[in-house]
Amino acid sequence: MQRKLLIAGNWKMNTTHDEAVALASSLVEKVGTIEELDIAVCPPFPYLFAVGEVIKNSNIALGAQDVFYEDNGAYTGEVSAAMLKDANCKFVICGHSERRHIIGESDELINRKLLKSIAEGLFPILCVGELLTERQAGETMEVVSQQVTRGLEGVSAAVMKSVTIAYEPVWAIGTGVNATPDQAEQVQAMIRQLIGQIYDSTIAKQIRILYGGSVKPSNASELLACPDIDGALVGGASLKADDFCEIINRGLEVSRE
Numbered sequence: 001m002q003r004k005l006l007i008a009g010n011w012k013m014n015t016t017h018d019e020a021v022a023l024a025s026s027l028v029e030k031v032g033t034i035e036e037l038d039i040a041v042c043p044p045f046p047y048l049f050a051v052g053e054v055i056k057n058s059n060i061a062l063g064a065q066d067v068f069y070e071d072n073g074a075y076t077g078e079v080s081a082a083m084l085k086d087a088n089c090k091f092v093i094c095g096h097s098e099r100r101h102i103i104g105e106s107d108e109l110i111n112r113k114l115l116k117s118i119a120e121g122l123f124p125i126l127c128v129g130e131l132l133t134e135r136q137a138g139e140t141m142e143v144v145s146q147q148v149t150r151g152l153e154g155v156s157a158a159v160m161k162s163v164t165i166a167y168e169p170v171w172a173i174g175t176g177v178n179a180t181p182d183q184a185e186q187v188q189a190m191i192r193q194l195i196g197q198i199y200d201s202t203i204a205k206q207i208r209i210l211y212g213g214s215v216k217p218s219n220a221s222e223l224l225a226c227p228d229i230d231g232a233l234v235g236g237a238s239l240k241a242d243d244f245c246e247i248i249n250r251g252l253e254v255s256r257e
């Protein structure tokens with residue numbers, strides 16, 4: 001089965017309003033009409049509307065970097081899934097490693113966010129990935145399977161098609177050292193097999209599994225060519241329009257092969 005690649009940019013806590021608008025405008029101009037693969041950008045919350053306005057007539061989708069699981073109320077600082085829908089978000093990142101390890105989010109909290117996102121009609125991107133110490137201790141598969149299983153708790157087969165998984169080894173994020181295609185493929189194939197066990201083989205074949213961690217123009221082709229890598233979640237390189245577009249173009253070449 002040919003899965004459509006998704007190249008998503010996670011801008012993290014970067015850009016000013018003007019920089020966000022300029023970056024989005026540049027992307028619309030360069031890659032805004034591409035249909036052979038899916039493209040998304042996830043700006044910081046305050047710039048969702050402004051970026052949404054810039055990309056609204058293009059094929060670039062809007063995503064958010066986080067969400068809360070309650071509808072509304074006394075949750076100072078949080079943003080609901082309905083608010084993200086209101087801002088025209090399609091995607092939402094759940095359980096990014098920076099939220100797991102800096103903010104301290106648990107699998108249970110991430111699962112609640114994911115369930116709420118699906119219920120509101122958003123497309124969550126569930127991030128999983130091991131720490132360097134866990135890899136060195138030979139625990140990668142165990143850690144990642146646990147994050148996947150717990151993150152998907154209560155997600156029915158009927159709605160599973162709205163979920164994307166992103167494998168982002170923590171040691172590869174922002175370090176310039178990406179997982180080798182072999183290392184990434186091994187874990188991503190395991191994730192797909194696990195989805196097959198939790199759900200069924202049809203869902204396992206449909207589900208997109210992205211790779212994230214120091215993806216750049218120079219390594220995008222070899223990573224995206226792996227059978228179980230269905231796109232990229234790009235951090236640093238998504239802040240430079242030229243680099244992000246180059247990664248998208250590498251994705252286009254791979255999907256045409």
Ligand code: 13P
Pocket residue numbers: 010096168172173174175176212213214215233234235236237
């Ligand atoms: P980098 O591409 O900067 O390594 O970040 C990856 C990431 O965390 C995307 O969510």
